[in-house]
Amino acid sequence: xxxxxxxxxxxxxxxxxxxxxxxxxxxxxxxxxxxxxxxxxxxxxxxxxxxxxxxxxxxxxxxxxxxxxxxxxxxxxxxxxxxxxxxxxxxxxxxxxxxxxxxxxxxxxxxxxxx
Amino acid sequence: xxxxxxxxxxxxxxxxxxxxxxxxxxxxxxxxxxxxxxxxxxxxxxxxxxxxxxxxxxxxxxxxxxxxxxxxxxxxxxxxxxxxxxxxxxxxxxxxxxxxxxxxxxxxxxxxxxx
Numbered sequence: 001x002x003x004x005x006x007x008x009x010x011x012x013x014x015x016x017x018x019x020x021x022x023x024x025x026x027x028x029x030x031x032x033x034x035x036x037x038x039x040x041x042x043x044x045x046x047x048x049x050x051x052x053x054x055x056x057x058x059x060x061x062x063x064x065x066x067x068x069x070x071x072x073x074x075x076x077x078x079x080x081x082x083x084x085x086x087x088x089x090x091x092x093x094x095x096x097x098x099x100x101x102x103x104x105x106x107x108x109x110x111x112x113x114x115x
Numbered sequence: 116x117x118x119x120x121x122x123x124x125x126x127x128x129x130x131x132x133x134x135x136x137x138x139x140x141x142x143x144x145x146x147x148x149x150x151x152x153x154x155x156x157x158x159x160x161x162x163x164x165x166x167x168x169x170x171x172x173x174x175x176x177x178x179x180x181x182x183x184x185x186x187x188x189x190x191x192x193x194x195x196x197x198x199x200x201x202x203x204x205x206x207x208x209x210x211x212x213x214x215x216x217x218x219x220x221x222x223x224x225x226x227x228x229x230x
Contacts, residue, residue, distance in 0.1 A: 004158070031216045040124065042205060043159075043220040058217075090158060094216035103149065104218060106158030 003027070006091050006107040013114050019078040021110050023091030030096050032074035033104065034058075034066065037088040046089075049074055050096075081114045088112075117142050119208050119221035127227040128196050136191040136224050138206030147209040148189040149218065150180055154202045162204075165189065166211075176200070201228045 007022035025032065031050050035043040035058075045058030047066040055066050063085060067075040074093075078085055088111050092104040118141040128134055140146060147166050151159040163174025170182040180191045189206060203225050207218040 033217070035220075040222055042119075042121075042222040045217065045219075048217060092159075096216070103161040103164060104151075104159070104216060106160075108156070108158045 004091055004093055004105050004107040006089075006110045008110050009108065011110060011112045013078075013081050013112065015082060015114055017078075017081045017114075019081045019112065019114075021076040021078075021089055021091075021112070023074045023076070023107055024072050025074075025091075025093040025105070026072065027093060027095070027105065028071065029093040029105075030071070031094045032068065033092045033094075034064075034074065034076045035090045035092065036060065037090055037109070043090065046076065078112075081112075083114050086112060086114045117146065117208055117210065117219045119206050119219055121204075121206055121221035121224050123224050124222065125225045125227070127229060129229045130198050131195050134191075134193045134196045134200070134226070136204050136206075136226070138189045138191065138221060140187050140189065140206075140208045142187075142208060142210075144211070145182075145184065147211055148180075148182060149207040149209070150174065150178070150189075150191050151205045151207060151220075152176075152202050153205065153223075159205065162191070196226075196228055198228045198230065201226055 004025045033048040034046045049055045049068040065077045090109045091107040120139045149164045150162040153159045165182045206221040209218045
């Protein structure tokens, strides 16, 4: 069965800290995504990657960066955490979408609190 | 630009009653359409999807959705709700020309089920 694992379920960090959120998938998927989920706003795309070392900005990339050195791992980085980045972060993956448009497979999320 | 609107932020229904969750989209052509469900503390799970063909699609857990091009809608329905259906539901759209699987999500509808 498809599995997307986010390394932390809950994180508490201080303002100004550098924060790493890790995501690993075991399906050999090309595409990986980081979404941010906030009440009343749904899921908003931060960054996505369609191949190793490739990345594209989503709708709200400001304050974030990403790293994809290996196919199975996609990291979200908060260079200097701020309180407005307190949120639930969801990682997802999918195979290439042109032919099958396979659905996204999501991890269980990391709830980040920045104090 | 693509967008998705779920007009109802919160819905309460009695167990055994029927359910309809609304979803409206904005897109230049017919998009790919999805409904996802998120149970408390979990990631998102795909309920059903529409790519083309029959406008009434069946999904898991007894859900169905109907694509109505004239109304730019993709409403989710279930004839008899169970207490375990209490969750947050997200409608999403994707571009048929995309090869990255990128989706745009609505704001979400929280379903509460009364005994």
